[in-house]
Each structure stands twice: as C-alpha cells, then as structure tokens.
Amino acid sequence: MTQVTLQQLAKELNLSIATISKALRDSHEISVSTKKRVFDRARELNFTPNPYAGSLRKKKSRTIAVVLPEVADNFFTLAIKGIQSVAEKKAYHVLIYLSHESYIHEQHILQNCRSGRVDGVLLSISSETREAGHVELLQAHNIPVVFFDRALEGSRTAKIVTNDVEMGYMAARHLLSKKCSRLCFFSLSESLPICKKRELGFKNALAEEGFPEQAVYYCTGDEEKDYQLILELLSSSRPPDGIIACVERIAIQVYLACQQLQIRIPNQLKMVAFSTLETAPILDPPLTTITQPAFEIGKAAAELLFKGIEKTNFNLENNTVVLPSILIERASTKVVSV
Amino acid sequence: MTQVTLQQLAKELNLSIATISKALRDSHEISVSTKKRVFDRARELNFTPNPYAGSLRKKKSRTIAVVLPEVADNFFTLAIKGIQSVAEKKAYHVLIYLSHESYIHEQHILQNCRSGRVDGVLLSISSETREAGHVELLQAHNIPVVFFDRALEGSRTAKIVTNDVEMGYMAARHLLSKKCSRLCFFSLSESLPICKKRELGFKNALAEEGFPEQAVYYCTGDEEKDYQLILELLSSSRPPDGIIACVERIAIQVYLACQQLQIRIPNQLKMVAFSTLETAPILDPPLTTITQPAFEIGKAAAELLFKGIEKTNFNLENNTVVLPSILIERASTKVVSV
DNA sequence: CTTATTTACGAAAACGTTTTCGCACAAGCA
DNA sequence: TGCTTGTGCGAAAACGTTTTCGTAAATAAG
Known part of the structure; x- marks a missing residue:
C-alpha cells in the first residue's frame, strides 16, 4: 500500500x-x-x-525548531515539555536540535532553519555564542525567533528569562546569612548572559557587605577537568565555606567531590544551586536550590513564538518576559551548631 | 529578504x-x-x-520521528541524546512527539507519520498500548519502525531492549541476599512489556526461594494517588522490607514517602530501582540501581532504523537487540548490623 | 420571459525542487 | 568526408497540494 x-x-x-x-x-x-x-x-x-506538498504551496510548515545546548538536563527537558504542551494545542510539529554548547553547530542549525523548513525558532544559546549574526539572518528571512532562558543580549527579539541577577544576589545573601564567609561562585561561562547575571548578583551582594575577594571559577565544559578543578579548590589550604553552583551539572559534581573528600555539607561547606533537579529534596543532604520555572518558561516562549508566527503585524521586539525563580531552602545551607 | x-x-x-x-x-x-x-x-x-520541494519530488524527507511517553525522564533524555548523535551524522532531522502514556495520542501521532512527513519512526510505547495495529499500518505504508526500550510484543519489526527479565530477577535476588524477607515490586502497568518482564524476573526469584506471596503494586499514573498508595503501603501493619521500583519516578516517590514517614533506608527498608538517575550516588542514602544503557539503546535503535530506511532490502523483522543493564550496588541495600 | 444571482464544480497555475530526455556542437575515428 | 561518441546544457514533466478564476446550470428578481 x-x-x-x-x-x-x-x-x-x-x-x-x-x-x-x-x-x-x-x-x-x-x-x-x-x-x-x-x-x-x-x-x-x-x-x-502530504504535508510537504501543502507546505510548499502555502509557504507554511506548521513546524518549529527548538535549538538547545543539551538535552540531558532537567531544566531543558522541562522546558521542552512546556513547549510541547502548546505545540500540541496548536497542532504544530517540533524539531529538536542540539548545539552541544558549540557556536559553530548553532550557526549551522540556524542556517538550515532559513530554508523554509520551520515557521519559527525557539533558541537557548550555547555557552560559546557571543554574536547575534546568525539569528539576525534568520529574522531577515522573516522567521521569528524567541529566546528562552539563555538569551543573547542586544538581540532585537523576544526573550523569556528568569530573574537571574536577583537570584544570584539572593543566593549570596542566603549563604551570608548562614554565616558563610568565603563564598565561591561556580560558573559555566564568562560570556553566557545567564551566568554573567547570576555572577553579577553574587558580586553585588558581596560588595554590599564589603567583601573584597570575589572568587569566581569557570568550568571548561570538559566533565573530567571540571571535576579536577573542583577537587583542587575544595582541598586547597583555604577552601570556600559556601558555594553557588550556576548550573545543575556543577552542583552534582560538587556533591560527588565532597563525597570523595569527605567534606560534610552543611557543616564544613554550604551550598546553593541553580537547578530544577527533582531529586533535590532527597539528596544527601537535601539541596537548597534556586528553582527556575522551567516548564513555564518553555510554555511562555512557545506562546510568544506562535503569536509572532500567526500575527504578521506582531512585533516580538521589546517582548522580554521575566518569570521569577524561587529559592527553596533545604539542609545544604542549614546552620549547624558546633 | x-x-x-x-x-x-x-x-x-x-x-x-x-x-x-x-x-x-x-x-x-x-x-x-x-x-x-x-x-x-x-x-x-x-x-x-527548500527541503519540502525536494522531499516532494524525491519522496524522502530526511526526517525521523521519535515517539515517547514522556520527556522529563532521565532514561528518555539519554536515549534522545543517543538518537541525536546518529541523526546528526546522517544529517537527518528529528521530530519529537509525546504520547503522554496515552494510546489514543500515540495512535494519532503514528497516523500523522503515515503522511510522508517522516522516513522512519522510533517508538517507545505508552503504558496503555496493547495492540500493534497502529504500527502495522505504518509498516504497510513502507515506513520502518524500530522500538526502543518499551517494545510491543508480537510486533514484526526491530526492537532494541535491555535484559528486563534477568534484571528483575537480579534485583530480587540482590534484596534477598541482603536479608530482606518481605519484598514488594512497584510497577507502572500490568500490560507494559518491560514492566511485565521485570515483574516476571522478580516472581521467578521469589518462586525459586519458595516465597508464596508476591506483592506487586501498580501505579495509576496519577502522581498524587501513587504517592498515597506508597504512603499507605509503607505505613501498613506489615510493611515491606525490600522494594523494587520499576521506574525512576516511583523510586523518587518512595524516597519522599520514607522521608515523610521517617522510615530509614536501608535499616528498615532496602530498595533497588530501575533508573538512570545521575544523582543516584548522592541521594540519601545512595540508591542501588539497575542502570540501563540508555544512550546506547537510543543510538542502536537509530542506527538500525537508518539501515531500514537506506537499504530497501533490509528486513527489520527478527532484529531484536538486547543491551544488558547493570546492577550498581549502593547504600540503599546495605546490610546494617543491628 | 429576460436578466441577475447563486450554487457547485473543474481547469489550471503555482509552490521549488529533481530528473529524464533531447539537442547542438565538438572531438575522435576510419 | 561520414560516422560515432562525448560534452554541456535546456525543456519539461513530475511530486501532491491549494487557490484563483471561469462557467454551466439552477434559482431568484424584475
């Protein structure tokens, strides 16, 4: 048949x-x-x-692309779920592309999106991405783009993000309120806006309290090297007593390192992590998290994108939506009486 | 432009x-x-x-569909990663569809796949799926289908699965060797082959040892109800002292329930879970897992699918690949001296 | 009974490719 | 010179839709 x-x-x-x-x-x-x-x-x-015959004639594909750096990450899977929830209602199809944190990859993916394959793109940029050329080209082809979570600064289109500066600040203040005095911020990238913002909040909090030293470490992306970096830091002569992990992956690595080095959390080291880990409450110890509304971010991004797709006169620019994260306090930042 | x-x-x-x-x-x-x-x-x-013009002419879309019940699950995200890794090499595009554990949804998705939109389908069935009609229709349209992980029995096409019966058996024997005497198996569905197989292995192990009672509980899919079910069981007069969780989600819920009921693992209750949780080693206590080769399963499934797509004379039937899982022993099943 | 209007349908162009075939011309061979 | 072979390109069909426009018959209006 x-x-x-x-x-x-x-x-x-x-x-x-x-x-x-x-x-x-x-x-x-x-x-x-x-x-x-x-x-x-x-x-x-x-x-x-045949959908392609129709697409050809109508110049509409009823398909969107989701471009993200990594899929094995709770935040992104929840965001995908949010995106799918609205794509299903609209009867759109969803193509998934992974940039693997590589700018070159991301460029090629977006290049391909210009062919008419998709009606719109949801993008969470790689940690290497610093320029908006590739997304501007897409927009020049009348393909709407909406950033979610990892947005590119200075790009003229919609962004759905969370309150990163504020939460970086809150994370630091939280640790300070728990009597930490040697804070350390573990970042993923020097350029990635979300990391920069969280770092900025962190620094602001420290500056407010008159802390001169601002320990910020950047991971390489290489899991093995990152782990070594963490081990070195934690076993140095003057280790931090409070850590902020900018992303989920780092939080897990710090926990593993503490296990190996027999460092007790929260006694010797307190920790808060930007993460949507569903296992946070059952970790040893339960992890204090800055939890992003991942599902909602995906959902809102998709909804905005569809507005951009369906209403030709709808201007995505200046449509920045900030969905707030929440700090959930758990045992990893508990004050322990000595 | x-x-x-x-x-x-x-x-x-x-x-x-x-x-x-x-x-x-x-x-x-x-x-x-x-x-x-x-x-x-x-x-x-x-x-x-324009890819669609080409697709129309060539009757090839260079696109595959991945149909799965849920995306917020470590196993599936790793599998997607495996699939993507080979799709990228082959320069194929990947459409993701979620069945939300619903047979009706799954049917509609596969129906849509018959339109020429995709050259092949990777499918992990919903927990409600019992018949193969929808996949046979797809095959009748010359669209190759490969099952991964959750395969449908009696369907004439390739399957990439893991050794479920064996691991169900090993999980039970593991708990028995740790002096558990009241085992309980938490399943997701009475019909889902992977669950049935794991359950079978569990029962075989118990039968070998002459255990008459075989406590198997089926979750409803409703998170809240499932949690209540677990709470009731654990606080009953004769609670189990060893639990096997058939899927990741259940394992997390059991941990949460134990936290609430102040049941100590592994002292009062030991537990092993089928799961690829990357946080298993840092849970409280570290969780003994049956870890599936999720990435490899996705990869192998995609590779086989592409063979089916590219070689018209290649017969997918009777191509069942079994990639073994491993049991990783951690503290949740440790024998504690009283 | 003529003239407008409506109803129900068909012809054909268009979307942007790929591919088959044909053709003109040049070059090689006897 | 006549014949074959090869080279480089174009015309046109095909893929399966959607949509515009035309038109014949039926109905309504005058």
Whole structure:
C-alpha cells in the first residue's frame, strides 16, 4: 500500500482534484452530499494529505525548531515539555536540535532553519555564542525567533528569562546569612548572559557587605577537568565555606567531590544551586536550590513564538518576559551548631 | 529578504533551472567553470534549497520521528541524546512527539507519520498500548519502525531492549541476599512489556526461594494517588522490607514517602530501582540501581532504523537487540548490623 | 420571459525542487 | 568526408497540494 493522494480520490469519485481538496477542507463551495461522499471515501482509504506538498504551496510548515545546548538536563527537558504542551494545542510539529554548547553547530542549525523548513525558532544559546549574526539572518528571512532562558543580549527579539541577577544576589545573601564567609561562585561561562547575571548578583551582594575577594571559577565544559578543578579548590589550604553552583551539572559534581573528600555539607561547606533537579529534596543532604520555572518558561516562549508566527503585524521586539525563580531552602545551607 | 530559489539564481546567471540544480549537486554533466560560477553566486546569496520541494519530488524527507511517553525522564533524555548523535551524522532531522502514556495520542501521532512527513519512526510505547495495529499500518505504508526500550510484543519489526527479565530477577535476588524477607515490586502497568518482564524476573526469584506471596503494586499514573498508595503501603501493619521500583519516578516517590514517614533506608527498608538517575550516588542514602544503557539503546535503535530506511532490502523483522543493564550496588541495600 | 444571482464544480497555475530526455556542437575515428 | 561518441546544457514533466478564476446550470428578481 502506497500513499493515497487527492488524484486517486478524484479518479475514484469521478470528481476533480480541486473539488476533493475543497471538500476535505469543508469548503462552502461544495455541496453537502458530495462532501459526505468525499469524507467517507477518504476515511475508508485512510487518506492523509502530504504535508510537504501543502507546505510548499502555502509557504507554511506548521513546524518549529527548538535549538538547545543539551538535552540531558532537567531544566531543558522541562522546558521542552512546556513547549510541547502548546505545540500540541496548536497542532504544530517540533524539531529538536542540539548545539552541544558549540557556536559553530548553532550557526549551522540556524542556517538550515532559513530554508523554509520551520515557521519559527525557539533558541537557548550555547555557552560559546557571543554574536547575534546568525539569528539576525534568520529574522531577515522573516522567521521569528524567541529566546528562552539563555538569551543573547542586544538581540532585537523576544526573550523569556528568569530573574537571574536577583537570584544570584539572593543566593549570596542566603549563604551570608548562614554565616558563610568565603563564598565561591561556580560558573559555566564568562560570556553566557545567564551566568554573567547570576555572577553579577553574587558580586553585588558581596560588595554590599564589603567583601573584597570575589572568587569566581569557570568550568571548561570538559566533565573530567571540571571535576579536577573542583577537587583542587575544595582541598586547597583555604577552601570556600559556601558555594553557588550556576548550573545543575556543577552542583552534582560538587556533591560527588565532597563525597570523595569527605567534606560534610552543611557543616564544613554550604551550598546553593541553580537547578530544577527533582531529586533535590532527597539528596544527601537535601539541596537548597534556586528553582527556575522551567516548564513555564518553555510554555511562555512557545506562546510568544506562535503569536509572532500567526500575527504578521506582531512585533516580538521589546517582548522580554521575566518569570521569577524561587529559592527553596533545604539542609545544604542549614546552620549547624558546633 | 525572502527565500532565494533556483529560479532566481538561473535568471541571474543566464542559465536554466536544471543547470543550477545539477551544478549545486556537483553533477558531471556541468562544466567546472559553470559550477564555480553557480557555487559562488549561491553562496553570496545564501541560497538554502527548500527541503519540502525536494522531499516532494524525491519522496524522502530526511526526517525521523521519535515517539515517547514522556520527556522529563532521565532514561528518555539519554536515549534522545543517543538518537541525536546518529541523526546528526546522517544529517537527518528529528521530530519529537509525546504520547503522554496515552494510546489514543500515540495512535494519532503514528497516523500523522503515515503522511510522508517522516522516513522512519522510533517508538517507545505508552503504558496503555496493547495492540500493534497502529504500527502495522505504518509498516504497510513502507515506513520502518524500530522500538526502543518499551517494545510491543508480537510486533514484526526491530526492537532494541535491555535484559528486563534477568534484571528483575537480579534485583530480587540482590534484596534477598541482603536479608530482606518481605519484598514488594512497584510497577507502572500490568500490560507494559518491560514492566511485565521485570515483574516476571522478580516472581521467578521469589518462586525459586519458595516465597508464596508476591506483592506487586501498580501505579495509576496519577502522581498524587501513587504517592498515597506508597504512603499507605509503607505505613501498613506489615510493611515491606525490600522494594523494587520499576521506574525512576516511583523510586523518587518512595524516597519522599520514607522521608515523610521517617522510615530509614536501608535499616528498615532496602530498595533497588530501575533508573538512570545521575544523582543516584548522592541521594540519601545512595540508591542501588539497575542502570540501563540508555544512550546506547537510543543510538542502536537509530542506527538500525537508518539501515531500514537506506537499504530497501533490509528486513527489520527478527532484529531484536538486547543491551544488558547493570546492577550498581549502593547504600540503599546495605546490610546494617543491628 | 429576460436578466441577475447563486450554487457547485473543474481547469489550471503555482509552490521549488529533481530528473529524464533531447539537442547542438565538438572531438575522435576510419 | 561520414560516422560515432562525448560534452554541456535546456525543456519539461513530475511530486501532491491549494487557490484563483471561469462557467454551466439552477434559482431568484424584475
């Protein structure tokens, strides 16, 4: 059995292709009786219209692309879920692309998106991305782009982000309020806006309290090296007593390092992590987290993108939405009486 | 700026559309000099061929669909990563669809896949799925299907699975060797093959040792109800002293319930879970897991699917690959001296 | 009974490719 | 010179839709 087409239906029913097409779309031009004939036969033959033929003609693909640096990450999977929830309602299809934290990869992916394959793009940039050229080219092709979470600064389109500066500040103040005096911020990238912002909040809090030294460490992306870096720091002569992990992955590595070095949390070291880990409450010890509204960020981004796709006069620029994160205090930052 | 087409290139260069097309595909029919002219101009104009026009003509979409019940799950995200790793090499595009554990949803998704939108489908069935009608229809349309992890029994196509019966057996034996005497198996579904198999292994182990009672509980899918079910069981007069969690989600819920009920693991209750949780080693206590080769399963499934797509004479049937899981022993099943 | 209007349908162009075939011209061979 | 072979390109069909426009018959309006 091969694909059944309008042509075949037309031949079978002694009607023209145009009539079949219109009948299936329930056009008023076609009489009720013929519509019924067509519907019935189409159902019998399990007719499923070729989407690409339609896309070609209508210049609409009913497909969006989601471009993200990594999929094995709780934040991104929740965001995908949020995106899917609205794509399903709109009957859109979702292509997933991974940049693997590489700018080159990201460029190629966006380049491909310019072909008419997708009607819009949801983008969370790689940690290497510093320029907006590739997204501007996309926009020049009239393909709307919405950033989610990891947005590019100075790019003229919508962004759905969370209150990173504020939460970086809160994380630091939280640790300070728990009597930490040697804070350390573990970042992913020097350039990535979300990291920079969280770091900025961290620094602001320290500056307020007159702390001169601001220990910020940047991970390399290489899991093994990052782990070594953490081990070295924690076993140095003057280790931190409070750590902020900018992303989930780092939090897990710090926990593992503490396990290996037999450093007790929260006694010797307190920790708060930017993370949506669902296992945070059952870790040893339960981890204080800055939890982002991941699902909602994905959902809001998709909703905005569809507005941009459906209403041609809708201007995505200046549509920055900030969905607040929350600090959930758990045992990893508990004050322990000595 | 709008989409640039072969037509425009042809006009600019005073060549025919056919020549442009062939030149870009580096055909031997075209002279080296013209090819260069075409290449250069195409690059200048940032020509990106419309994929749907090509798909329509060639009846190939270079796109596959991945259909899975849930995305917020470590196993599935790792599997997606494995799938992507081979799709990227083959320059294929990946559409993601979620069935939300619903058979109806799954049916609609597969129905849509028959339209020519995709060249092949990777499927991990919903917990409600019991019949293969929808996948047979797909195959009848010459669209190859490969199951991964959650395969449908009696379906005539390739499956990439893990050794579920064996690991169910090992999980039970492991708990028995740790002096547990009241085992309990928490399953997701009575019909889902992977659950049935794990359960079978569990029962086999118990039968071997002459245990008459075989406590198996089925979760409803409703998180809240499941949690209540677990709470009731654990606070009953005769609670289990060893639990096997068939899926990751249940394991987390049991940990949370134990936290609430102040049940100490492994002292009062030991536990092993089928899971690829990367936080398993830092849970309280570290969780003994049956860890599936999630990435490899996704990768192998994709590789097999591409064989089915590319070689028309390749028969996917009877291509069942079993990638073994491993039991990683951690503190949640440690024997504690009283 | 003529003239407008409506109803129900078909012809054909269009979307942007790929591919088959044909053709003109040049080059090689006897 | 006549014949074959090869080279480089173009015309046109095809993929399966959607949509515009035209038109014949039926109905309504005058």
